[in-house]
Amino acid sequence: MTDHTPTPPGAGDTPDERLPATVPQPSLTAERFSASPSVKATAGLTPQRSAGIVRQSAAARWVGFLTVIFVSLFIVGYWFYELGAPAGISTARLQTEIERQQVVDVQRGYNLYQANCARCHGPNGLGPNEPDAATAGYIGPQLNDQVKLFAHLSEAYLENVLTVGGRYVCGNAKSAMPVWADTGNPPGPLNYRQIEELIAFLRAPNNQEYEVRNPETNEPVIDPATGQKKTFRGWRDPNYKPDPGATPYPACYLDALKGGGGPGGSGAPTASIDANAPTLTLTAKDGAASSGFEPKTLEAKADTAFTLVFDNQDATTGPHNVVISDPNKTPVPMGDTSFFSGPAKRSYAVPALAAGTYSFLCVVHPSTMTGSLEVK
Ligand code: HEC
Ligand SMILES: [Cu+2]
Numbered sequence: 001m002t003d004h005t006p007t008p009p010g011a012g013d014t015p016d017e018r019l020p021a022t023v024p025q026p027s028l029t030a031e032r033f034s035a036s037p038s039v040k041a042t043a044g045l046t047p048q049r050s051a052g053i054v055r056q057s058a059a060a061r062w063v064g065f066l067t068v069i070f071v072s073l074f075i076v077g078y079w080f081y082e083l084g085a086p087a088g089i090s091t092a093r094l095q096t097e098i099e100r101q102q103v104v105d106v107q108r109g110y111n112l113y114q115a116n117c118a119r120c121h122g123p124n125g126l127g128p129n130e131p132d133a134a135t136a137g138y139i140g141p142q143l144n145d146q147v148k149l150f151a152h153l154s155e156a157y158l159e160n161v162l163t164v165g166g167r168y169v170c171g172n173a174k175s176a177m178p179v180w181a182d183t184g185n186p187p188g189p190l191n192y193r194q195i196e197e198l199i200a201f202l203r204a205p206n207n208q209e210y211e212v213r214n215p216e217t218n219e220p221v222i223d224p225a226t227g228q229k230k231t232f233r234g235w236r237d238p239n240y241k242p243d244p245g246a247t248p249y250p251a252c253y254l255d256a257l258k259g260g261g262g263p264g265g266s267g268a269p270t271a272s273i274d275a276n277a278p279t280l281t282l283t284a285k286d287g288a289a290s291s292g293f294e295p296k297t298l299e300a301k302a303d304t305a306f307t308l309v310f311d312n313q314d315a316t317t318g319p320h321n322v323v324i325s326d327p328n329k330t331p332v333p334m335g336d337t338s339f340f341s342g343p344a345k346r347s348y349a350v351p352a353l354a355a356g357t358y359s360f361l362c363v364v365h366p367s368t369m370t371g372s373l374e375v376k
Contacts, residue, residue: 109201137367152249170252204234289317312342
């Protein structure tokens with residue numbers, strides 16, 4: 001290999017011979033690419049390249065199609081998620097959220113009620129009709145009453161009562177019920193959330209069961225007797241409808257207790273006062289809610305009707321009334337025994353009573369304002 005070795009013949013002596021054999025120009029036959037011949041000519045696409053384009057654009061259309069399907073399904077799915085699927089399959093997301101919040105409010109309202117209101121309105125909201133009213137002396141009116149809950153104890157009314165205090169109820173400036181809302185004048189102890197929670201509890205339906213939660217830890221409270229979670233129900237019957245002819249509940253609950261319909265009234269017609277009948281007098285001095293009636297013992301003659309005069313001189317501790325119960329704890333009919341605020345006097349016609357020991361009490365203050373009536 002010292003000198004020039006001749007190139008073997010046919011191995012591209014000339015540049016021309018080294019070029020690959022020219023591919024004959026294809027005739028573009030694919031019907032689908034029937035662009036004008038001039039375009040085809042300038043594009044100069046090979047069949048492979050055209051086939052590639054066909055495949056590519058088909059894939060692109062698939063991608064587009066699937067994207068549209070995906071987005072549409074997503075919209076439909078989200079629609080149902082947000083607004084609730086038909087036929088009750090699922091509830092709207094916001095509705096579910098509202099219900100959950102409602103339950104939390106009712107549970108907190110229950111604790112607020114037990115801590116602040118139960119001592120006057122009773123743990124069950126029955127006020128003077130609570131089973132232990134005689135010893136506990138609940139002075140607040142009954143709240144757990146379908147007639148009241150139906151329209152009278154509306155959200156707006158409750159908010160006003162809790163903001164203004166008991167004087168909002170019957171206009172009694174000396175009402176025993178204080179202001180609760182911190183927006184009141186003077187400000188009460190509860191903030192606006194607590195007021196909302198209380199209202200949620202007072203208006204909670206009685207067809208739903210709620211867990212009692214520990215106010216501090218928010219853990220469910222376990223009943224030691226049963227080992228089960230403690231629960232409570234709302235008060236309001238959502239299906240309650242007053243009688244069509246019934247008069248709406250009066251603005252002031254005292255009016256509803258008038259006319260013998262109230263506690264102890266027993267619906268007896270008011271007997272007219274006999275001027276010649278003997279008279280007994282009961283007095284409620286200022287602060288009678290704690291000091292009670294004077295005197296604590298009355299004496300009456302057996303089988304003789306008499307007039308009971310109730311001299312309510314108490315201008316500070318709220319309305320009072322007086323009812324007499326026979327030895328079997330049955331109220332003695334003596335007319336309208338509704339509460340009234342002092343100073344004022346009322347007289348009751350008490351019918352002839354058989355001998356025995358009777359009791360009298362103020363339904364608003366049954367633990368302190370009580371005494372006995374000896375009929376001999
Ligand atoms: C110190 C006793 C007392 C406490 C505590 C109390 N209340 Fe009252 N409440 C009353 C009295 C008394 C009335 C009647 C008002 C009047 O005659 O002046 C009343 C009236 C009401 C009324 C109006 C009832 C009606 O028929 O219109 C509502 C509602 C009420 N209270 C809710 C509550 C709530 C809720 C709480 C707890 C935050 C509460 N009360 C705590 C004594 C109390
Ligand atoms: Cu009283």
